[in-house]
Amino acid sequence: MAYKIVASQCTNCTACEALCPNMAISEAKGTFVIDPALCTECIGHFEDPQCVAICPVDDTCVLDASVPRYQPA
Amino acid sequence: MTDTLFSQDPDSTREASSADGVVDISDVMQKVAEHKGCGTEGGSGKASCGSSAGPADMPPEIWEKVKNHPCYSEEAHHHYARMHVAVAPACNIQCNYCNRKYDCANESRPGVVSERLTPEQASKKVLAVASTIPQMTVLGIAGPGDPLANPQKTFETFRLISEVAPDIKLCLSTNGLALPDWVDEIAKYKVDHVTITINMVDPEVGQHIYPWIFWENKRLQGYEAAKILTERQLLGLEMLTERGILAKINSVMIPGINDAHLVEVNKAVKSRGAFLHNIMPLISAPEHGTVFGLNGQRGPSAQELKALQDACEGDMNMMRHCRQCRADAVGLLGEDRSAEFTTEKIMAMDIEYDAEGRKAYQQAVEGERQAKVAAKASELDGLEKAGDISVLVAVATKGHGIINEHFGHAKEFQVYELNAKGAKFVGHRRVDLYCQGGYGEEDALDTVIAAINDCHAVFVAKIGGCPKADLEAAGVEPVDQYAHEYIEQSALVWFKDYLGKIERGEIVHQQRGDAAIRQGALLSQAG
Numbered sequence: 001m002a003y004k005i006v007a008s009q010c011t012n013c014t015a016c017e018a019l020c021p022n023m024a025i026s027e028a029k030g031t032f033v034i035d036p037a038l039c040t041e042c043i044g045h046f047e048d049p050q051c052v053a054i055c056p057v058d059d060t061c062v063l064d065a066s067v068p069r070y071q072p073a
Numbered sequence: 074m075t076d077t078l079f080s081q082d083p084d085s086t087r088e089a090s091s092a093d094g095v096v097d098i099s100d101v102m103q104k105v106a107e108h109k110g111c112g113t114e115g116g117s118g119k120a121s122c123g124s125s126a127g128p129a130d131m132p133p134e135i136w137e138k139v140k141n142h143p144c145y146s147e148e149a150h151h152h153y154a155r156m157h158v159a160v161a162p163a164c165n166i167q168c169n170y171c172n173r174k175y176d177c178a179n180e181s182r183p184g185v186v187s188e189r190l191t192p193e194q195a196s197k198k199v200l201a202v203a204s205t206i207p208q209m210t211v212l213g214i215a216g217p218g219d220p221l222a223n224p225q226k227t228f229e230t231f232r233l234i235s236e237v238a239p240d241i242k243l244c245l246s247t248n249g250l251a252l253p254d255w256v257d258e259i260a261k262y263k264v265d266h267v268t269i270t271i272n273m274v275d276p277e278v279g280q281h282i283y284p285w286i287f288w289e290n291k292r293l294q295g296y297e298a299a300k301i302l303t304e305r306q307l308l309g310l311e312m313l314t315e316r317g318i319l320a321k322i323n324s325v326m327i328p329g330i331n332d333a334h335l336v337e338v339n340k341a342v343k344s345r346g347a348f349l350h351n352i353m354p355l356i357s358a359p360e361h362g363t364v365f366g367l368n369g370q371r372g373p374s375a376q377e378l379k380a381l382q383d384a385c386e387g388d389m390n391m392m393r394h395c396r397q398c399r400a401d402a403v404g405l406l407g408e409d410r411s412a413e414f415t416t417e418k419i420m421a422m423d424i425e426y427d428a429e430g431r432k433a434y435q436q437a438v439e440g441e442r443q444a445k446v447a448a449k450a451s452e453l454d455g456l457e458k459a460g461d462i463s464v465l466v467a468v469a470t471k472g473h474g475i476i477n478e479h480f481g482h483a484k485e486f487q488v489y490e491l492n493a494k495g496a497k498f499v500g501h502r503r504v505d506l507y508c509q510g511g512y513g514e515e516d517a518l519d520t521v522i523a524a525i526n527d528c529h530a531v532f533v534a535k536i537g538g539c540p541k542a543d544l545e546a547a548g549v550e551p552v553d554q555y556a557h558e559y560i561e562q563s564a565l566v567w568f569k570d571y572l573g574k575i576e577r578g579e580i581v582h583q584q585r586g587d588a589a590i591r592q593g594a595l596l597s598q599a600g
Binding site for chain 2: 009011012013014015018019046047048050052053054056057
């Protein structure tokens with residue numbers, strides 16, 4: 001699975017965008033989105049997913065159940 | 074905790090910095106303390122070193138830095154305006170008094186903005202405002218997140234503005250977590266003023282204010298988080314002091330959590346060379362959706378706030394004129410003209426930066442300001458008969474140090490303390506517009522009376538018959554005979570008359586009660 005951003009909760013603070021090690025986060029239609037093809041759940045980069053750790057609103061960066069778990073190579 | 078940091082070897086601080094010409098921090102701090110006329114021993118020079126201090130009270134280089142800065146000089150705030158540009162939305166900590174989901178054009182408090190800007194838009198906005206408001210002398214970055222959690226955007230904005238408007242002073246306001254990493258960059262852009270929000274120097278206290286910090290790619294909580302935060306804040310402050318950058322400390326007074334502790338914070342920041350300490354009341358209402366708003370944490374009353382500020386004033390300069398403004402505020406501290414400068418309006422503006430015109434205007438302001446100081450000084454004789462009597466008075470003003478606002482139009486009242494030593498600005502009270510469309514509403518009048526209930530009199534340019542009677546019934550004397558005259562001079566004339574009446578036995582001096590600090594929205598556009 002990759003992480004996704006709950007658009008209705010996102011405050012557009014931009015904090016996650018700069019921290020993402022995969023540059024998977026970008027602004028689209030007035031909110032931020034995570035590209036599931038690029039998201040690695042920060043595995044191999046950091047212990048904690050960075051977007052979850054910095055997000056000022058709880059339960060806004062969440063695992064997206066619609067895509068399979070990321071498998072490190 | 075404080076002691077450990079306090080006794081920190083100055084060399085370890087020095088190691089953390091890479092700038093050339095770093096000097097011994099204890100020397101600098103002693104020098105700063107002496108500059109302020111508030112030696113570290115405390116004592117003699119103190120009475121003259123309030124934030125209302127004038128050129129005679131401080132060395133020329135410090136006076137030069139603060140004289141046009143409305144946030145660093147109480148006296149300047151009546152004449153000079155500031156603006157914030159909201160280029161820094163990201164934050165690296167969470168505070169229990171902040172909720173980033175909240176955004177309302179009619180709300181005025183820190184962390185709230187209507188739109189965020191790119192550095193290029195911010196630069197254009199600064200030019201637009203500077204051309205429209207010649208007394209705008211200061212550009213600050215205060216969020217809505219933390220400027221140093223957005224370093225590229227923050228410093229790019231400073232770079233652009235210093236190119237197009239070099240006469241504008243630059244400042245920023247930070248939570249301090251990232252400050253030690255950026256002090257040299259701050260010095261490079263000639264940012265003269267840095268505000269650090271320090272609410273505690275003890276992690277036991279801090280863990281009740283900060284649920285988490287983001288540190289070295291992890292979210293840390295509780296005691297551990299607060300310990301790192303306080304260490305970084307105090308290290309950052311020391312590094313600013315070493316470089317001669319003026320530091321102001323903002324502290325949010327949270328009754329039952331850090332109110333008593335702020336005296337200790339005051340000592341800790343003073344000993345590290347902070348120039349000014351600004352203790353602000355907690356803004357907390359359930360509709361803000363903050364942790365403190367939702368759990369019913371109350372803010373302080375006017376009397377509680379003033380007592381704490383007075384207690385700390387024995388040790389250092391206290392700021393009492395902070396309006397806790399928005400991260401995109403524009404104008405004099407008591408006003409907000411941000412709605413005139415939305416990105417849409419700015420892009421349509423034809424802007425010509427008139428540096429000479431700005432200079433001429435500011436020279437005129439300087440003349441006005443000196444006349445005000447002279448007027449105040451002219452009324453200092455004859456105050457000795459006040460003895461121990463000290464009273465507060467409220468003033469309706471639109472700025473310039475003049476009583477020039479109608480009672481019903483006032484969005485805030487400035488509060489002055491009058492006693493044997495003279496007249497001193499000690500705070501302000503926000504009130505919703507009591508008069509909208511020419512008629513008064515009884516509920517609104519009650520709000521105003523609650524806000525200035527600790528005052529003996531209220532000075533206004535004009536007032537209607539009904540509110541006049543209600544104020545008198547509440548024990549607050551409405552005074553309109555000094556319309557369009559200088560505030561402090563008029564207040565002192567009134568005070569001497571008041572003392573005369575006591576002397577002649579016409580009235581008996583009585584203490585007033587407490588007053589409420591308004592927590593709700595300040596309607597910036599109304600009226």
